[in-house]
Amino acid sequence: MIPLDGLALAPTDAPDAGDVALIERELVAFNVERSLPYDRRPLCVFLRDGAGRAVGGVTGSTNWGWLYLDCFWLPDALRQGGWGGRVLAAAEAEAVARGCRRARLYTYSFQAQSFYERHGYTVFGTLEDDPPGHRQVWMRKDLSA
Template sequence: MIEQGLTAYNAAFGPTAARRPLAVLVRDGAGAALGGVTAYTDRGWLYLDCFWLPDDLRRGGWGSRVLGAAEAEALRRGCRHARLYTYSFQARGFYERHGYTVFGVLEGFPPGHSQIWMRKDLEG
C-alpha cells in the first residue's frame, strides 16, 4: 500500500518507474555462483546494490569485467547514469578508477567510518 501510493504520486513528476533487476555473476565450472553484482535499472539510471567477489577473484580483473558487464547492460536498457554507495573500508578506489565520482559522504556511518555515495555518467 505505501509503496503503491508513493509510486502513483511520483508518476506525476516524470516517467513511471520501470524497475528491472540486473545481476552479473561469476560462476565456477559447475555453474555455482562465486560472486558478482546485483543491481537494477530504473528511470535511466543503473543502481548498483551489492557487489562482492571472494578474495581469490580480486585483483585479477574480475571486478572490472563484472562492473563493465553491468554498465554495458544498463546502456542497452537506455540508462545514461549509474549510482552506488560504498563504505570507507570497502572499494572507493576501485570505483574511482572506473570513472565514479563522490557526490555525498555520510560521516560516522557506521561509527568510525563513512558511507560514500558515488555516480558515473555512462556515456562519455
C-alpha cells in the same frame, strides 16, 4: 478512506511479503502519477563457476535512466585479477542497453572507493561516522562518455 481508529505502529524485522508488496506497489503508483514512467527492473551480474554456481557478482536495478548498484561482492581469491572490473563493465553495458545514461552507488571507506574511482566513478557525497569510525561514500558515473 482509511478509518483512523484502531491504527497501530508495528515495527518488525520479519515483514510479511504481502505487506512489503503493498508499500512497493503504492509507491510505484504514486511515482508513475507524478514523474516519468516508472521502469524499474532488477539488474544482476553473477560470476559463475564451471558448475554454474554463483561465486560472486553485483545486484542492482535500472530506473529513470540510472543504474543503481546495490551489492557487489567477490571472494578474496577472485580480487585483483580483473574480475571485478569485468563484472562492473557487464552491469554498465546492460544498463546502457536499457537506455541508462548514469550510474550511482554507495560504498564505505573500508570497502571499494578506490576500485570505483579507477573505473570512472566520482564522489558526490559522504556521511561521516557511518558506520561509526568510517564514512559512507556516494558515487556516480556518466555512462554516456
